[in-house]
Amino acid sequence: MANNFLRAALVLLTLHIPVAQALDGDPYASATPSQHEAGMRYLVITTKHHDGFALFPTAASKWNVVAATPWKNDLITNLVDIASKAASPLAGGAPLGVVKSPGGPLLSLPVAAPDAICSTRKVLIEDKPAVTSVAIGPAKDGVFTLLADESCLVGKQISIETKSAFTNIGFWNDPGDVVSWNLCAERDGKFSVHIETAAPSAGAVLKIQGLGNLAYSVPKTADFLTYQTGRVGDITLTKGTKVTLTLRPVAEGWSPINCRKVMLVPEP
Numbered sequence: 269m270a271n272n273f274l275r276a277a278l279v280l281l282t283l284h285i286p287v288a289q290a291l292d293g294d295p296y297a298s299a300t301p302s303q304h305e306a307g308m309r310y311l312v313i314t315t316k317h318h319d320g321f322a323l324f325p326t327a328a329s330k331w332n333v334v335a336a337t338p339w340k341n342d343l344i345t346n347l348v349d350i351a352s353k354a355a356s357p358l359a360g361g362a363p364l365g366v367v368k369s370p371g372g373p374l375l376s377l378p379v380a381a382p383d384a385i386c387s388t389r390k391v392l393i394e395d396k397p398a399v400t401s402v403a404i405g406p407a408k409d410g411v412f413t414l415l416a417d418e419s420c421l422v423g424k425q426i427s428i429e430t431k432s433a434f435t436n437i438g439f440w441n442d443p444g445d446v447v448s449w450n451l452c453a454e455r456d457g458k459f460s461v462h463i464e465t466a467a468p469s470a471g472a473v474l475k476i477q478g479l480g481n482l483a484y485s486v487p488k489t490a491d492f493l494t495y496q497t498g499r500v501g502d503i504t505l506t507k508g509t510k511v512t513l514t515l516r517p518v519a520e521g522w523s524p525i526n527c528r529k530v531m532l533v534p535e536p
Contacts, residue, residue: 405452411531411534412530414451416436416528420448421445423445425442426438426440427439434528437526438526444519445517447515453506457505459532459533460501462497462498463484463498464495464496466489466491466526467526468488468490468492473486473517473518479504480503484501
């Protein structure tokens with residue numbers, strides 16, 4: 269092993285390796301559009317020790333090749349930054365959206381993974397983030413629109429689907445699976461509850477809990493892509509109170525449904 273170290277060190281010193289120009293990621297950017305057009309979806313980069321030399325920070329060896337580069341142990345970030353400018357598969361898809369809100373920054377993640385095999389997003393956050401639930405508020409007209417991709421799903425099969433530019437709650441096959449939203453009213457008042465569903469078979473009944481105890485018989489539609497909006501009943505909200513609205517199937521007679529959204533419409 270010692271001889272390997274010496275031979276490798278001699279090669280590095282003789283050939284003046286690493287050469288900054290050879291490790292520059294900019295030339296890679298010019299090639300990425302053609303790779304993307306050819307169907308490349310992602311790249312896998314494997315870093316490892318080789319004869320004691322490391323391509324990543326390590327205490328196992330003082331022979332750290334990337335420490336001598338202009339990027340100081342961070343070759344991957346450099347490549348990703350450059351690849352992002354060129355819409356490269358290495359960039360991992362579209363950038364994440366961050367929106368400021370009264371409760372703090374909101375990070376938007378895609379509903380579906382950009383790639384079923386390799387979809388990892390790394391978010392660097394200062395300090396330890398607090399895990400909190402975001403309460404949905406009303407629009408300017410006072411209407412609460414509870415969308416599928418803002419829901420909390422609990423179950424084995426239930427999931428979010430995207431079809432025809434709309435998201436919906438689908439694969440709701442198990443009556444033990446439940447859906448919920450957290451919301452907070454800005455004023456006292458009575459609201460009518462409306463729900464948009466699709467169900468090719470009749471018989472499904474949903475309980476709407478958390479704001480009273482309503483029940484809704486899901487109407488039969490032509491298929492899972494044909495939606496119908498129905499009025500469930502009335503509920504009362506109190507200003508400043510955070511509540512959780514939950515859709516819970518009635519097990520008896522349950523048949524799979526899709527749900528696109530729930531709306532709470534203020535009554536005069």
